[in-house]
Amino acid sequence: MKPGQILVADHNGVYIIKMLGDVRLTLCISFDQFIDAMFKSENFTSVLFDLSDAEAIDSTTLGLMAKISILGQERCGIVPVILASNPSIQRILQTMGFGDIFTIVDKLDAPMLSAQPLNCVNCDEQEVKEKVLEAHKILMGLNASNADTFRNLVNMLENC
Numbered sequence: 001m002k003p004g005q006i007l008v009a010d011h012n013g014v015y016i017i018k019m020l021g022d023v024r025l026t027l028c029i030s031f032d033q034f035i036d037a038m039f040k041s042e043n044f045t046s047v048l049f050d051l052s053d054a055e056a057i058d059s060t061t062l063g064l065m066a067k068i069s070i071l072g073q074e075r076c077g078i079v080p081v082i083l084a085s086n087p088s089i090q091r092i093l094q095t096m097g098f099g100d101i102f103t104i105v106d107k108l109d110a111p112m113l114s115a116q117p118l119n120c121v122n123c124d125e126q127e128v129k130e131k132v133l134e135a136h137k138i139l140m141g142l143n144a145s146n147a148d149t150f151r152n153l154v155n156m157l158e159n160c
Helices: 025-040 059-076 087-095 125-140 144-158
Strands: 005-011 014-023 046-057 081-083 103-105
Touching (some): 005 025, 014 025, 014 059, 025 059, 025 125, 046 059, 046 087, 059 125, 087 103, 125 144
Parallel strands (some): 014 046, 046 081
Antiparallel strands (some): 005 014
16 A cells, blocks of 8 residues: 555635545644644635545544534535545445535546645644544544444543
């Protein structure tokens, strides 16, 4: 698998988030900082995730994606779109309950525009732990299956 990378772009308020390769928690602080900046942007209107070149996405990243959908719906009334053509990625999204909080498609009529790499921010272990905990609590809130799956991890992180 290729190492993970997240590319981002703002096209007149439509934020494109493209994930490549094996996307892991090493990018969680940078991704969360991008999320904060995106929602502070005056021209923010919607979000499109392009997962067509993603090989794997860890649960922390999925939790941050869910955060975007939840905040987007609460603050702006938008439901983000996910482009996912890989059957294994589609299966993960459905298992996690993303069909309830995203519009998931397997192709787009318009071509994707260019995006820039999200730079990896150096962070300490405590910051990463807090983001991992936040992301998994979000996932747990999506459905009972996720709550069962991530309960032990969340309990462990809260107690260490």
